[in-house]
Amino acid sequence: MKTPEPAVAEPGETPVSLVLILRTFIIVGVLSFGGGLSAWIRREVVVRRRWMDDRDFITGYALSQIVPGANSPNIAVFIGVRLRGAAGGAVALAGLMCIPFCLILIAGALYLRAGGLGLQWVVVLFSGMGAAAIGMTISMGLELGRSSLSSFAEIGLVLLIMLAIDIFHVSLIETMLAALPLSLLLTWRRGNRRQPDPAETAPDA
Amino acid sequence: MIGPLLQLARLFGSLSLFAFGGGLGVLPDMQRAGEADHWVTAQQFLDLFTISRIMPGPGSLIAALIGEKVAGLPGAIMAVVAMFGPPAVVVYVVARAWSMGASVRWRQFLARALGPVAVGLTLASGVALLLRTEHGPANFAITVAATAALAATRLNPIIVIASGGIALLAITYV
Numbered sequence: 001m002k003t004p005e006p007a008v009a010e011p012g013e014t015p016v017s018l019v020l021i022l023r024t025f026i027i028v029g030v031l032s033f034g035g036g037l038s039a040w041i042r043r044e045v046v047v048r049r050r051w052m053d054d055r056d057f058i059t060g061y062a063l064s065q066i067v068p069g070a071n072s073p074n075i076a077v078f079i080g081v082r083l084r085g086a087a088g089g090a091v092a093l094a095g096l097m098c099i100p101f102c103l104i105l106i107a108g109a110l111y112l113r114a115g116g117l118g119l120q121w122v123v124v125l126f127s128g129m130g131a132a133a134i135g136m137t138i139s140m141g142l143e144l145g146r147s148s149l150s151s152f153a154e155i156g157l158v159l160l161i162m163l164a165i166d167i168f169h170v171s172l173i174e175t176m177l178a179a180l181p182l183s184l185l186l187t188w189r190r191g192n193r194r195q196p197d198p199a200e201t202a203p204d205a
Numbered sequence: 206m207i208g209p210l211l212q213l214a215r216l217f218g219s220l221s222l223f224a225f226g227g228g229l230g231v232l233p234d235m236q237r238a239g240e241a242d243h244w245v246t247a248q249q250f251l252d253l254f255t256i257s258r259i260m261p262g263p264g265s266l267i268a269a270l271i272g273e274k275v276a277g278l279p280g281a282i283m284a285v286v287a288m289f290g291p292p293a294v295v296v297y298v299v300a301r302a303w304s305m306g307a308s309v310r311w312r313q314f315l316a317r318a319l320g321p322v323a324v325g326l327t328l329a330s331g332v333a334l335l336l337r338t339e340h341g342p343a344n345f346a347i348t349v350a351a352t353a354a355l356a357a358t359r360l361n362p363i364i365v366i367a368s369g370g371i372a373l374l375a376i377t378y379v
Contacts, residue, residue, distance in 0.1 A: 029262060031362075032262060035258070035264075036362070037263060043362070055316050056316070058319060058324075060300070061327075062319035062323035063296070064296060065323065067299060068292050069221060069291070069292025069296070070263040070289070072263050074293070077296040082303075082304060089300070090293075096262075097262065099261065100260060100262025100263075100266060101262065101266065101281075103261060103262075104256065104257060104266050104270060105269060105278070107260055108256060108269070108273045108274070111253070111256060111270075112274060121377075123255065124373055124377050124378075125371075126259030127259070127370075128343075128344070128369045128373025129370035131343075131373065132365055132368065132369025133351075134334045134335055135331075135348050135350075135351030135354070135365065135369075136351070136362055137330065138328060138331035139352050141324055142328070144320075144324050145324045148323075148324060149321060157321040157325060158325040158328065159325075160325070161321075161328075165326075165329035165330070165332075166332045180319075183320075183321050186318070186321075187314060188318075191314065
């Protein structure tokens with residue numbers, strides 16, 4: 001994956017403005033009809049704005065899956081904190097949640113007044129949008145895989161995780177507890193076997 | 206008025222810290238607590254979950270709907286703050302430790318190790334949604350087509366998602 005500039009705003013670089021963080025996450029919140037929130041966040045933050053690269057995003061993504069709470073707000077906070085500290089995290093979370101919160105309250109009020117879901121075609125429409133949005137999650141997984149997996153062992157681990165969750169219905173948390181040490185071991189053995197790959201060393205090395 | 210708000214805060218605050226692996230794992234507990242306190246019936250919970258799934262935003266926004274049902278707007282705000290606040294603080298601490306505590310080498314090492322785990326969990330959760338029993342053959346086909354379109358073309362996802370909705374409408378009613 002080509003990244004023309006350093007991935008993350010380390011101290012000393014021009015920081016991303018809080019207003020821009022807010023605006024970006026408001027857009028993500030609005031766009032996420034049907035789901036696929038994390039994929040929308042990656043699209044805005046990594047692909048379009050280049051605030052971080054895939055490797056950094058993956059770290060935040062994995063960490064947000066490890067800690068409790070819904071993934072997408074967690075990633076938003078992680079990205080916000082990485083860009084602008086506590087204020088960045090708060091702004092990212094507020095931006096992500098504000099429009100969906102208002103919309104769901106309106107929908108909830110309508111539902112409570114009507115006493116039922118009604119309007120079957122609306123449910124069908126959104127069910128179809130949700131089905132397509134799952135495609136966003138899967139295609140993000142494929143893109144992340146392309147940019148971050150570099151050995152057959154890693155690909156094997158991915159398949160193992162999918163097998164555990166999708167076929168054997170092992171819980172997410174148990175799968176994670178098993179896969180994480182395995183992945184650490186794999187990475188550690190690779191690191192011992194050979195020197196860091198060219199992407200991690202200076203260009204003149 | 207204050208009583209229900211405190212109850213909401215206590216319920217969603219404690220659930221939020223046990224919501225490992227994406228937040229929806231605590232749904233059964235949420236439903237049990239909601240029914241025990243006579244906040245929602247089983248059917249209402251199901252309907253509210255449907256609403257939270259089709260509206261934008263994370264599915265755990267169902268907390269806002271339950272809060273709204275119990276105590277109106279203040280209830281909804283309380284429920285959302287309790288549901289999303291505590292995990293946000295945890296992420297803040299982790300992200301800080303990550304940016305400040307870890308050396309570059311250690312960070313690269315962890316990032317590399319987390320890669321396959323994150324990719325695996327992403328693909329697994331996408332496929333799990335695809336294989337869900339309530340995901341009928343038409344929905345299945347739409348998901349597969351959308352995945353192919355998004356992976357192989359530069360189509361804007363908004364177009365792909367809207368097409369999915371229109372396609373299911375057409376299949377259902379035409």
